[in-house]
Amino acid sequence: MSTAASTPRVRGARTREALVAGARRVFERDGFLEARIADIAAESGVATGSFYTHFDSKEAAFAAVIDEVHEETLHPRLEVTHSTDDPIAVIEAAHRDYLLAYRRNAKLMALLEQVALIDEDFRRLRLDRVHLMARRNAKTIRRLQDKGLADPGLDPLSTAHALNGMVSRMANLVFVHGERIGFDSLLATLTALWANALRIPAR
Amino acid sequence: MSTAASTPRVRGARTREALVAGARRVFERDGFLEARIADIAAESGVATGSFYTHFDSKEAAFAAVIDEVHEETLHPRLEVTHSTDDPIAVIEAAHRDYLLAYRRNAKLMALLEQVALIDEDFRRLRLDRVHLMARRNAKTIRRLQDKGLADPGLDPLSTAHALNGMVSRMANLVFVHGERIGFDSLLATLTALWANALRIPAR
């Protein structure tokens, strides 16, 4: 009202932003199932009907919220070889990144798990990510095996799946369910178990 | 029908059994959220109202179904020292038991995960089990450390949590989401990773 009326496009974009932010707050507060469209609209300061101007469904809004968090919560990026050659240092750095991102977005990460169990589309989305991460780490594992730095008897892909699962499960346990394990201790344990599991020689 | 319905008490017990079996079928087919009381009753061959003679809610019926499966799906029971002294053989046997039980009840295990994300009571139930399993395996790990058979630098409890998480996640991935990893390969990988992670000397 006071602000000079913006162009429709700008108004629309602003409303959409408000809805994504509002949806995130409501999802984090109430969970996916309990979140009501009317509440998301109210929390975003818009009318109920306006929700449907921007999203087709609650799922679509959730997808938009998830998109915001997606990139920064990619699983351990072992392929980003930091300048060092010490594989254990690399593993540790990757885990640190992952755990920090998970902790920052713990509520939404938990929510994604929840929705993946409920909604077919999100289940596929999550599985795709799981596969992406596994393939990525499998490549790293294979490389380490080739260099003679990792147990050659391990199947790279299965191993990647298993170790990724271990890490994400622990992040969930600590940051979502509040298991009382300190961040440093958690990082040390996961790094040690990764290194041990692959039989990477101590540095 | 054929058998005369002896005393009311016996009739009641029979109906309850029918309801638990029917509920299991409906839960496995439709999931927890989609399962309707009326369907459970119909599937069990009783009237809708009879459901409430035996259960207070859908949750109560689900708990009864879960109880049926619970015992046989305990996580790796490493403390059950099989006649052998070879720790790796023990680990493998425990994992085989667990994976077989998980595969047998895959749908329900997945369902329990789902419901634990939705219902506070089941979340607690599941967390309790997670803690029980972790404490149990932590004891085993500590014993191996004391014997000089496992990496003494690892925190037993965190390690137990992490490795249990790895195993259950893999079981979920393979038996629920259909990841194409053969049973033997899965067992071999998990056993090797467990042994490696703890730095148990090769047999």
Added chain:
Amino acid sequence: MSTAASTPRVRGARTREALVAGARRVFERDGFLEARIADIAAESGVATGSFYTHFDSKEAAFAAVIDEVHEETLHPRLEVTHSTDDPIAVIEAAHRDYLLAYRRNAKLMALLEQVALIDEDFRRLRLDRVHLMARRNAKTIRRLQDKGLADPGLDPLSTAHALNGMVSRMANLVFVHGERIGFDSLLATLTALWANALRIPAR
């Protein structure tokens, strides 16, 4: 079991008594609408089905309970001319009787009011009683008018209705709704108002 089995007739009568007593407790505790047949049976120490051996419906059970209280709660019995000739003393005695009976059975009296508003049959029952009481007191009023002791301008029947209504309403207000008026004060006020209203000369 321990007691020698009585004849069927005696057993039946006993169960019925237990049910009437149990029904009264449940009605007083839960009200008519909230009272459930199953609760009445449980409170009476019999099986649900046995209720229907003795009563056709909740209404029938309520009628049985009411019967127990009915006689002693008849409205002011002014025609019972006590040995005295002082009409005010007679009025006072009648009111005392009525108020004491009402107080003793306050919960059930309130309940009867409730049920009369809900159930056609009890409405008629209550109206019949109202008419009976009014005709009875109208006769007394007419007698007093004939003796020159009461305002001859009053219509006896309407007056009887009005004054009876006043008394029962006050009893309800004090004994059911807990209006803080002492028994003696209540009795004195009602007696004075009756006497005044009829213009009975002061004794």
Added chain:
Amino acid sequence: MSTAASTPRVRGARTREALVAGARRVFERDGFLEARIADIAAESGVATGSFYTHFDSKEAAFAAVIDEVHEETLHPRLEVTHSTDDPIAVIEAAHRDYLLAYRRNAKLMALLEQVALIDEDFRRLRLDRVHLMARRNAKTIRRLQDKGLADPGLDPLSTAHALNGMVSRMANLVFVHGERIGFDSLLATLTALWANALRIPAR
């Protein structure tokens, strides 16, 4: 239909009015307990769900209906001193107002009695009104006593309660239960009894 449904707010107000009117018709026709939300909505020409846009419960709708009738059914307003000084004329006028209002809304008055016996909130509402009326009339009675126009031996508040109860009970008997007493006769009797009961000197 004919009028374009201007803004949403106006539409909302219109629907609410329709619901209150529809609810009144259904309550009067079916009573409170028998009235179904679906019927109220249908009678109001809106969808079932629309009922809940405006009311939380059947009780809330009933309260809205009662509000409509409340003001005009206040008990005898003796304090409204009409231009005359004749107290009996004032009493008669007040009773006439009350009886006319009661007759106009007889069904709802009866309903309020019913609901007050069923619902705690309405019980309190009704008791509050009873107390308000009693205090109001007690003041009038006290004033008459002070002027030497009323029996000084009467407790004003108890007396007010008793006489108010008498009047409302008679209104109920005649206008709700159909007791065959003519309006003028009823008014005359109640006025005479009030005046007599207080020992107001004849005009």
Added chain:
DNA sequence: AATGAATGAGTCTTCATTCAT
């Protein structure tokens, strides 16, 4: 006569989605 499990009709209530303005 007693038992108590089985029956199933009957309503309230929620909330995603639509649509007239």
Added chain:
DNA sequence: GATGAATGAAGACTCATTCAT
């Protein structure tokens, strides 16, 4: 684009009553 009231399908739950033993 925004508004927010209207829609109505869907399902959980209760409980009086029945009936086989």
